[in-house]
Each structure stands twice: as C-alpha cells, then as structure tokens.
Amino acid sequence: MLVQAIFYVVLASQILLISYYYPRKFAARISYLLANYPPEEYPKLYPKPYDYHAENGGRKGLRAYKTANGLILVAGFGILASMLATGYTPRLLGGDEIFVLMFGAVQMVPHLVTEFGATKYYKRMKEVDVRTTQKADLRPRRLFDFISPAYVGLAVILFIGWIVFYLSGREFEAGWTTANYITLIGLCAVNLFMVAVIAFTIRGVKIDPHQAYRDQLKQIRMTVRICVFSNILMSSFLILMDASDRYQWEVFDPVFASLYFQFIIVFGLGMRFRKSRVEDIDFSVYKEDVWLV
Helix, strand or coil: HHHHHHHHHHHHHHHHHHHHHHHHHHHHHHHHHHCCCCCCCCCHHHCCCCHHHHHHHHHHHHHHHHHHHHHHHHHHHHHHHHHHHHCCCCCCCCHHHHHHHHHHHHHHHHHHHHHHHHHHHHHHHHHHCCCCCCCCCCCCCCCHHHHHHHHHHHHHHHHHHHHHHHHHCCCCCCCHHHHHHHHHHHHHHHHHHHHHHHHHHHHCCCCCCCHHHHHHHHHHHHHHHHHHHHHHHHHHHHHHHHHHHHCHHHHHHHHHHHHHHHHHHHHHHHHHHHHCCCCCCCEEEEEEECCCC
C-alpha cells in the first residue's frame, strides 16, 4: 500500500508540474510580452514574416499550446483514475518505469514544439539583421565565471562514480553484452555532447543578434548551469537505477523515473523561468532606433 500511495502521489506531481504548472507560467510569459512589447514599438522583436505574431500567430500558437497541454493533463489524470479504479501497483520486478518515461515524453511534445519554433524565430532574426558591423565584448569568458567549481567537480565525481559502480557489478569475461557496451559508450557520448554545448555557449556567437550584453551573460550562465545540473541528475539517477537492480528495489523504479524526469524539468525549464524573468529583460534593444553593441 505504501509503494502504491507513493507512486500515485509522484505521478500526479509529474502530471501537474509538466502539463499544468509550467505551461501556465509559459503562457503568462508570452501574454505579458505580447501585451507590453508590440511590434509597432519593438519591430526588431518581430522579424518578418514573424511580425504577425503579436496579432494573430502569437495568440493562435499560444491557444494551441494551451490546448495541447490541457488535453495531456486530462489524459494523464484519466490514466491515473483508471489505475486507482483497477488497483494498479508497480510490479515487484520493475519494468513499469518505461510507461512513466513514455508519458513524460508525450508531456514534453508541446514544449519541444515551442523550442523548435524559437530556433526558427532566432534564425530568421539573424537573416533580417541588415547591420554590416557589430561591436562585441572581447574579454575572455571562462567556465568558472558562470558556475561554481564545486558543481563541476560534483558532476565529474558522480559520473566517474557511476562508471565504477556500473563496472563493479559486471564481469568483463562473462555476462557482458552489446547492451553494456552501448550503455557506456552512449553515456560517455552524452557527457561529451554536454561539454561541447557548454564550450559553444561560452565561446559561440549570440543566438539573438540584438540581445543586450547583460542578458547574453545571463543566458550563458543559465545554459551552463542547466547542462551541469542535468549531468549531476543523470549520473545520480543511473547510480540509483543500477542500485535498484542490484539490491532488489525494482518496485520503486517507476517512482525513481518520475522523480528524475521532474527534477530534469525543474532544473531545465524551471531554471529559465526563475533566472530569466521577462520583466528583467532589456527590450530597448528591439526598438527601431537602437542598435545593439
């Protein structure tokens, strides 16, 4: 009964967090932007053909976003209700976590669609930027300007710790499968990708060509922290799941998977809302008579 209760509470939290709480905050953010920074006053914020967003596309897209999340929210609680009605309990030998992660992936679809739209938006913003010269701050940027060495050290220690823990439970000459090699190579590749993202973010060009330098530094700091914290959470989750298989905690696998998914969202999407409040952004750079340095 305790396992069942914990599972239902955690799954309900996942449904509310990803399909209600953060969509509500995102919708409020976009509504505030459209209401307070119209294209007539901030034309650089709405590069053609995206200049229609303030009147039609933006509000229409926002309605679609709300509708998609609303449907997923209703579906999630419908699934939860059916589980309660049938007395579902996670299996002792685990395996049910795949369904939790699959539903989490469905929950992320509306958010990923908006991210894809944002990528196209910034690409178009660069295409219509007619400036032939731009000023830039040439001071070197270093990793520890944006995050504490303690967090980076913790990420490295936990990743090495996972590798040691993973290898300690397996024999090299017997029992090793292709899946074991894929796991190690795949996780190393993910970590290298995160390192590449951090390096590119710190040294790369701005995604938004008009962004104020102060806002750019905040964006870099946020991206670096998201990558490092995601790495910490990923290594912790892998250690926990491996320990679950080794010490017969598999019945808690769906709970662990849901909590991991929620923590990733809190330290990813959630950090954006906490560290990049739309009210604090310098929008003066998007006016017609202002050119960003």
